[in-house]
Amino acid sequence: MKRALKFLTLFLCLVVLMSAAVFALTQWRLAQPLASAGNDDVFEVAVGDTARSIVSRVNSRFNRDFSELDYRLSQFLVGVDRLPAGVYRLSSNDSWLSLWSRIKNNEEALFSITLIEGQTITQWMTQLNRAEYMKHTIDGVDELSVIMGIEQASAEGWFYPETYHYRAHETDRSILRRAHDKMKTIVNEAWQQRNPRCEVDSPYELLILASIIEKETGLSGERDLVSSVFHNRLRVGMRLQSDPTTIYGIDDFDGNLTRAHLREKTPYNTYRIDGLPPTPIAIPSEAAVRAAAQPVPSDYFYFVANKQGEHVFSETLEQHQRAVRRYQLNQDTE
Amino acid sequence: MFDTLYDADKGFDRGLQFGDGHFTTILFKHQQPQLWPYHKQRLIAASERLEIPLPDRLLKTIEDSLLAACREHVTGVAKIIITRGNSRQGYRLPSDCHPNWYLTTSTRPQLNNSAVKVAVAETRLGEQPLLAGLKTLNRLEQVLLHKELKSASFDDFIVCSSNGYVTEAIQGNLFWYADGVWYTPKLDRCGVAGVMREAIIERELLPALNIIEAKVADLCSVSSMFITNSVKGVIPVSQIHDKVINTQIPVDLKAFIDETCA
Numbered sequence: 050m051k052r053a054l055k056f057l058t059l060f061l062c063l064v065v066l067m068s069a070a071v072f073a074l075t076q077w078r079l080a081q082p083l084a085s086a087g088n089d090d091v092f093e094v095a096v097g098d099t100a101r102s103i104v105s106r107v108n109s110r111f112n113r114d115f116s117e118l119d120y121r122l123s124q125f126l127v128g129v130d131r132l133p134a135g136v137y138r139l140s141s142n143d144s145w146l147s148l149w150s151r152i153k154n155n156e157e158a159l160f161s162i163t164l165i166e167g168q169t170i171t172q173w174m175t176q177l178n179r180a181e182y183m184k185h186t187i188d189g190v191d192e193l194s195v196i197m198g199i200e201q202a203s204a205e206g207w208f209y210p211e212t213y214h215y216r217a218h219e220t221d222r223s224i225l226r227r228a229h230d231k232m233k234t235i236v237n238e239a240w241q242q243r244n245p246r247c248e249v250d251s252p253y254e255l256l257i258l259a260s261i262i263e264k265e266t267g268l269s270g271e272r273d274l275v276s277s278v279f280h281n282r283l284r285v286g287m288r289l290q291s292d293p294t295t296i297y298g299i300d301d302f303d304g305n306l307t308r309a310h311l312r313e314k315t316p317y318n319t320y321r322i323d324g325l326p327p328t329p330i331a332i333p334s335e336a337a338v339r340a341a342a343q344p345v346p347s348d349y350f351y352f353v354a355n356k357q358g359e360h361v362f363s364e365t366l367e368q369h370q371r372a373v374r375r376y377q378l379n380q381d382t383e
Numbered sequence: 384m385f386d387t388l389y390d391a392d393k394g395f396d397r398g399l400q401f402g403d404g405h406f407t408t409i410l411f412k413h414q415q416p417q418l419w420p421y422h423k424q425r426l427i428a429a430s431e432r433l434e435i436p437l438p439d440r441l442l443k444t445i446e447d448s449l450l451a452a453c454r455e456h457v458t459g460v461a462k463i464i465i466t467r468g469n470s471r472q473g474y475r476l477p478s479d480c481h482p483n484w485y486l487t488t489s490t491r492p493q494l495n496n497s498a499v500k501v502a503v504a505e506t507r508l509g510e511q512p513l514l515a516g517l518k519t520l521n522r523l524e525q526v527l528l529h530k531e532l533k534s535a536s537f538d539d540f541i542v543c544s545s546n547g548y549v550t551e552a553i554q555g556n557l558f559w560y561a562d563g564v565w566y567t568p569k570l571d572r573c574g575v576a577g578v579m580r581e582a583i584i585e586r587e588l589l590p591a592l593n594i595i596e597a598k599v600a601d602l603c604s605v606s607s608m609f610i611t612n613s614v615k616g617v618i619p620v621s622q623i624h625d626k627v628i629n630t631q632i633p634v635d636l637k638a639f640i641d642e643t644c645a
Contacts, residue, residue: 191603
């Protein structure tokens, strides 16, 4: 009797020990990196995907065997039913434990897209259409004004340039919505804070002028002066004579602005029309919007690019022509 | 629960099994169904398109039942559903078809025609010209649209077809005014041709109304818009997303709505 008890105790101890060993082994296997090396990647858990199919997909990506074992162990140790769909990062350093925890907590991969100032909304749309894992819900640039609820028929200019982060299957619309809301705030703020030298009549005109400043100079030290030139011209009723606006009005511009282009009457040719063009000509930076609202006091009416990419400002046509001769000898136009 | 619906000999209703049927929702007041001739026409037209027999005798029975129901409730909403009848299994059409019909009444929802804010829905309608315009029992797209609406801060949607054609609101038809002209979408790809829409077109309540194929971009110069629905009448749209528009309803139309829906 005593011996039997002893034997039973021994047996139970053995069972406990063995269970602990199995548990530790399982834990160990699931905590191992999936591969010794490999590129980081993403993988998608679609609605309805089973844990078994995920295990076999991940294992085949890393050339791992024993998928059935990994699946059983995962089921035993982690419990992997009803996994939230999403796109997740996957690196060779990951173990099954880290991967399951990421999926179960729905820690989806974040993607980013950098939409930059100085481009047109058409260029942005092309970039958005190419963005990976983005859901495309906009058929064309023409729709944007309606979808975003923009007063004007053109949506040009109304978006804030920035790096945007998104989860897989987020829509192009939601990125542009964020960009539009932010730009609207910036423009309204700048409009409220405009100084008395500001010659435009509405927040929209401010946006238009900001887009011209954006295209005329990328140098932070110059924006206020460039702004002052345009405001000075608007004040005295002088045409803006801005090449970038004229270029915006040319279909299929090939990079070469000719005399004929400057003579052609388009709504954007500010050599031929009075005042501002009908819409912005690009997406301006926040700095350009602020500069448009805050021109510095100056008597400048002209500027021309020098060879370093800066601009030389002039008060009179005579001074300006001298500067043009000096810096732009080989060019037809200012 | 299927015990009550399932008949060992005849199976059960194809309307429930496959959405094989159509319906209309009718406002009644002063014991009278409003726009009944249009609703009746719609039932006839839908039955013809789906080839569900609707003999005059049956139509008369339905009509009498409706009138009787209206007399009981004074005001309310009646719904008439017609299905292709029962079958036991499979889509195959029964060789001799005995349509089922249902009449339900409910109280009229609180009339609230204050202007609504709309946006362009991401969910789109599948294009199926064979069913375009009909109010079939398949309304899953509208359910999906309501799901989208639930997480949005709008009251309704401008809904487009899969190819981007502006089609309707979630449960109503769209009319808009742009550059001096009234428009409403052609519904030959998808969408439901509502009874109120039919009445507006037939009675020429909007001068020189254009029935067109429009894309979202064509809405950029909209200056006013409204949604029609035979139970709610006309619901003006005050905002398309952030863009504020005019909510005035043309006088003739307003008078007609006051007479039929108010």
